[in-house]
Amino acid sequence: MLGARGLRARLPARPAAALPGITVAWALAAGAFVVLATLLGLALGPVGFGAGRVAREVLSHVPFLGVDSPFTQTEDAILWDLRAPRVALGLLVGAMLASAGAAYQGVFRNPLADPYLLGAAAGAGLGATLVIVYDIGDPVGIDLRPVAAFAGAIGGVGIAYALGRSLGGVRTTATLILAGVTVTCFLTAVQTFVQQRNTETVQEVYSWILGRLETSGWQDVLIALPYAALSAAVLLWHRRLLDVLAVGDEEASSLGVPVARVRLLVVAAATLATATAVAFSGLIAFVGIIVPHAVRLLAGTSYRIVLPLSLAVGAGFLVLTDLICRTAIAPAELPIGVVTAFLGAPFFAVVLRTTRTVGP
């Protein structure tokens, strides 16, 4: 097996390596964006604490500072049990969706590829719908929606991959994408059928599909964290190979890149990320397309730039989007999938207009 590091040493200096890598300025800007989004996410919400009081409360948890918490027990619970885990989940989900989108675009050399391309969304939707409609898990008091959505997403992509493979298409991306479209159509049809046969749960299913960062506390964050870390590590590890894939399968093969295996690994890691995101937040549209493209247009097209920056910008973007969901019509909430598309589309149009270059 040829490791990425070994390959890197043997790669010729064109064309991928000719692309500039990430600059310090961009890395700092992305880091600052994430920190700023996190602070805003913690400071603001339907319950107004005042930014100064939140700051004092946060500092009171830093040892040796001697700052007293200004919070009541209820306020403490709201900030640390409800708001903070939601911000943390937003960071994770945003990072996973954006990096998975970037990876899919690279591996399929298709600017329209998104994390749901190979049937992850349809499979997750079907899994969650089945659990909601047939009350699976309710009798024992366990919420099986995340598990079912996760399994559905993995299953959907698995079927698409197997189908594409059986058609001899792992080496050509078009066959794999068509297999994904086929699986998506089929699973969506089954999901819609089940949903319409059980109209009493339509509201619940619909609300899940529109996406929402669940607020079931730190437990979700802790469960999602290892999956997020693993997928991010695999994707970042392959950032240079994705640059090589950009020149085409034939050329990449001739450079010694095991195209099929790289594609499988990247798709698997991106699917793991997508499935985890979907499990905890439902279907959040557009993040996986907008964020990587915005990064490409602004900072550069090498995957050494696109992957790490998408990870960071996606994280910050989703926290800010969720902030809008929580505050725009507070104390009511907006579904996050609606807000990502509503804000993302015009923002993306502006970026497109100002840069006028596009490509994975």
Added chain:
Amino acid sequence: MPHRLTALAGATLVALGLAACGGEGSDPASTGAASVPSESVPAAAFPVTVEGDNGSLVVDRAPARIVSLSSTATESLFAIGAGDQVIAVDDQSNYPAEAPVTDLSGFQPNVEAIAGYEPDLVVAAYDPGGLVKGLEKVGIPVLVQDAAKDLDGAYAQIETLGAATGHVEEAGDVTDGMRAEIDELVASAPDAAEGLTVYHELGTDLFSATSATFIGSIYERLGLENIADEAKKAGTGYPQLSAEYVVSSNPSLIVLADTKCCGQSAATVAKRPGWKQIDAVADGNVVEADDDVTSRWGPRTVDFVALVVEALEGVGSR
């Protein structure tokens, strides 16, 4: 297949029959009650004009083949003694037990399937488009009764059903009884309950109901303050609330209308992060209501009011 054919033929016959009678109900007197002898239905004044949310409707004679696509109307029809005239109800009408449940859907009504029952009156809570028009095309009168806004609206609907089915008196008895019982329950609610806050939960995704809804009007009637009313900007009677808002508004009473759909209970609510800070949870004032009763506006509303008043006694005596 033979069943389907019979159904189609039946629908056609109904249409032809009505056409022969002059159609459109333009001369209702000529198609008076005498043409349909019925033992179970009292000889009320037919034809009768009733008001539905789809406009006024002329019922030529006492209906003997009612199809109900509204679970609320099903409960009301049986309560006013019109149950014998009901031949089919939709898949959500699970009360009372003797209601003739079919797989007809009230949310996605299939006009052909409904016409196949050869109904002489269809009652629905909702027209997704095409239901009323489609059935009227084959000469079947439809009475649409949208969700009531408050108790008076609910009483009016029951009385309308009474008029449309020839059970005016029984319907009056039912609404009088409901009025009296609810008035008594409201009067018996502890004075300390006045101004207490309530959170009504429709699902684990924290959808709630404001005072602009039927269920909300009941809390209003009991003098409770509904925390969902703050969510005016949502522009709906059923806003989705933020968890942190629910916790910070610290309701004195929580009513769970998601016990059946989502397996929620006082125990599951107490396990939610941050929720044990809420007075209602800490003091055990979490009411586990029946999803069906709380989402309908029929005669069983009295049971719901009783449940809430009972819970308020606990809160008030604290």
